[in-house]
Amino acid sequence: MNYSESNSQAGEFLRLTLGFLAQHNLSATPVNYTVWYEYASGKNLKLRQAIDRILEKKLPLNNNHVEALYQKFISDGDRVVISRLLTKLNLMLREITTYVVETEGDLSTHGQALDSLADQMTDIHDYDDVKNIINQMLDTTKAILQSGARLQTRMKVSSEDLKQLHKELEVSQKEARTDSLTGLTNRRGLEKRLEIERIRARQNNSPFSVIMLDIDHFKAVNDTFGHLVGDSLLKGFADIFSNLVRRNDLAARYGGEEFLILLPETNVEGAYAVSEKIRTLLCKKEWTLKDSGKRIGQIKASMGIAQYKLGETGNEVITRADKAMYQAKSTGRDRIVIHSDLNLC
Structure with missing residues (x-):
């Protein structure tokens, strides 16, 4: 790691x-x-x-x-972030252990606990593992504070450092699952959320649907106006999705000019209604360059919809939505296609 x-x-x-x-x-x-x-x-x-x-x-x-x-x-x-956090944890653990070694009496058991934590750090795999280590270190430092009054001032600093690291971990988790350009969830965050929805669908027998959306003629925008304008357009689409979806829905940047909207407890008809809202809004919107006011015109999108089938993987439902989206692009763009309407396996 x-x-x-x-x-x-x-x-x-x-x-x-x-x-x-x-x-x-x-x-x-x-x-x-x-x-x-x-x-x-x-x-x-x-x-x-x-x-x-x-x-x-x-x-x-x-x-x-x-x-x-x-x-x-x-x-x-995530390992770059986790590696940085573990470096801080190791330094703190070494400092705390030094404090304990310098004392006498009933703190020896805490020293053993700290040694155990050091061993656990050699097998860290994800954020949950890091959280577990931080929580154990917080518990141990509290116990040391109660056991050794002489260390209270010095240990208080380490305890506060650990709490700050806990906050950093929360921020790092969010950043690791967020697309840096648009602020939407990235593919890593989407995969984790899809797994949660698959479990919920199996337990509650409730449907969920996904919308795969691809911006039409996005390459032409980049070629004509430059990549900075293309990036601004991606942010604009992200804002549209963020304003349209419900609180429990998830809008994600899937890659390039492709986006995916995850709609929990929503059947294909509900997903179509959301897609139509997006399509109608795009048909009414005129895009312009922010600095010069130069007109870009209408930018539309092709969308594909798939409703999750019990037993399939997250990638499989995305693949079906992707097939429907490409059918929309190949039959004229600026349209919505439902996968179940296709003669595809």
Whole structure:
């Protein structure tokens, strides 16, 4: 889980990473940095092979392409954040253990508890594991405060540091599951929410549906007005979804100009009604450049709908919505297609 390279190695990987970002004219976002750092370190073999193939073929590598690589090959995408948190935890644990060793009497049992926590840190896999360690450390520091008055002032600092780290963990979790451009949930967050809805659907026998949406002629917008305008358009679509969906619905950026809306406890008819609201709003909206007021015109979208079938995976329901969306694009765009209306398996 942790990066184990020395400081000199880490420095070299950092130098290479920044060089790759500059070479491919990429912004220094967390996603771009993580992908190229893993490429430079050589620890993610599949990612390295995929990028090497792209470079050999001289294919483009823009921000969207790198994000796709991140989603596909960095299955443990949270590990950069978790590694940083574990470094702080280890430093705190070492400091607390030193305090305990310096004392005498009935604090020896707490020293054993701290040693056990140190052992547990070698097998951390996700945010829940980190939360568990933090909670145990908080409990132990409280017990030490009660047992050793002499350490109270020094231990209070560590206890407050742990509480602050707990807050950082919550923020990091949210950031790791949020698309940095639009502020919507990213694919990682979507996958976790889909799993929750699958469990709920099985337990309550209640339907849920997904809408896959792709912005029509988005490449033409980028080519004509530039990628900054394209990014602004993506943010505009994200705002539309955020204002339209219910509190328990989930709007996510699926990748590039594709979005996915998850509608719990909603059948295909309900999903169609939401899609029609989006389509109608887009038909009435005129997009303009914010700075100059230059008219871009109407930007519409193609949408595909699928209702979850008990027993299928989250990827399977998304694939069905994706097929319906591509049918909408291939039959004229600016339309909504329901997967169950297709003659597809």
